[in-house]
Amino acid sequence: MKSQQSVVLVKPDALQRGLxxxxxxxxxxKGIKLIGLKMMRLTDEVLDQWYAHHxxxxxxxDLKKFMQSSPIVAMLWEGIDAIPVVRKIVGATSGREAExxxxxxxxxxSRQLNLIHASDGEESAKxxxxxxxxxxxxxxxxxxxxCLFYSSExxxx
Numbered sequence: 001m002k003s004q005q006s007v008v009l010v011k012p013d014a015l016q017r018g019l020x021x022x023x024x025x026x027x028x029x030k031g032i033k034l035i036g037l038k039m040m041r042l043t044d045e046v047l048d049q050w051y052a053h054h055x056x057x058x059x060x061x062d063l064k065k066f067m068q069s070s071p072i073v074a075m076l077w078e079g080i081d082a083i084p085v086v087r088k089i090v091g092a093t094s095g096r097e098a099e100x101x102x103x104x105x106x107x108x109x110s111r112q113l114n115l116i117h118a119s120d121g122e123e124s125a126k127x128x129x130x131x132x133x134x135x136x137x138x139x140x141x142x143x144x145x146x147c148l149f150y151s152s153e154x155x156x157x
């Protein structure tokens with residue numbers, strides 16, 4: 001089994017609504033390890049690269065304006081199969097369609113104001129990590145309770 005890293009952005013709507021602690025709590029409870037955390041304002045350059053696939057769409061300007069309307073909180077989470085696990089915790093893109101128990105399912109009613117971003121694959125996670133974290137901002141560490149979240153077989157022991 002493979003350890004992965006997933007970038008999560010707590011978007012302006014979630015930050016303004018005071019959901020940061022709840023969001024972090026859900027990932028920690030699941031057993032994913034936080035290895036990077038910072039509050040920041042996203043620049044035009046970062047957003048142009050982050051949302052390059054939306055650059056030609058009519059809503060791109062509004063998306064950038066929203067993502068710059070307040071700081072965001074960028075996080076880097078690590079664990080076995082972290083990318084699909086994080087995406088399941090986050091829920092479907094549209095809050096109205098997201099599963100109850102997911103972050104979006106419990107706290108969002110919108111497709112656009114959907115609180116949170118999570119990497120959708122290893123390639124995007126690597127790109128996103130490079131856009132928001134320097135090497136010095138990623139802290140590798142051994143969690144004392146890792147043995148309570150994974151079997152010794154899963155940990156390769």
